[in-house]
Amino acid sequence: MIKKYFQIKFFFFGFLGSFFFPFLAKADSALGGLDKTAEKTGHKGEEGINVGGITDILSGIIQTVLSLLGVLFLLLMIYGGYLYMTARGNEEQLEKAKKIITQTFIGIIIVLAAYAISWFMIDKFGTLTMY
Numbered sequence: 703m704i705k706k707y708f709q710i711k712f713f714f715f716g717f718l719g720s721f722f723f724p725f726l727a728k729a730d731s732a733l734g735g736l737d738k739t740a741e742k743t744g745h746k747g748e749e750g751i752n753v754g755g756i757t758d759i760l761s762g763i764i765q766t767v768l769s770l771l772g773v774l775f776l777l778l779m780i781y782g783g784y785l786y787m788t789a790r791g792n793e794e795q796l797e798k799a800k801k802i803i804t805q806t807f808i809g810i811i812i813v814l815a816a817y818a819i820s821w822f823m824i825d826k827f828g829t830l831t832m833y
Contacts, residue, residue: 757824764820771813778806 785799
């Protein structure tokens with residue numbers, strides 16, 4: 703019971719800590735440098751930083767979601783591997799671990815296929831105009 707409590711507590715604080723870690727790096731002081739870089743590369747207009755249109759926004763969203771799914775894949779593989787290694791002859795836990803690992807592997811194949819399809823669609827059709 704206590705071991706499970708510490709595992710949940712460690713996971714919870716580690717998960718929250720990963721969101722607050724960038725603030726410790728004092729990245730907000732570098733924003734002036736980002737504006738200068740955007741100006742030099744032509745990505746900053748009079749209104750501010752130019753995002754470039756709907757294709758840039760969509761590709762950013764897709765990239766973010768797929769990155770988070772990659773992290774989820776890693777966590778599930780670690781969890782499945784942990785269950786597999788600690789089964790100690792328990793057939794139910796062994797089958798559960800194999801099932802998690804198999805489903806996670808199938809999931810990452812689907813995610814990679816989705817990434818390939820979305821990259822192809824944005825690359826080929828993102829520059830087309832309606833006029």
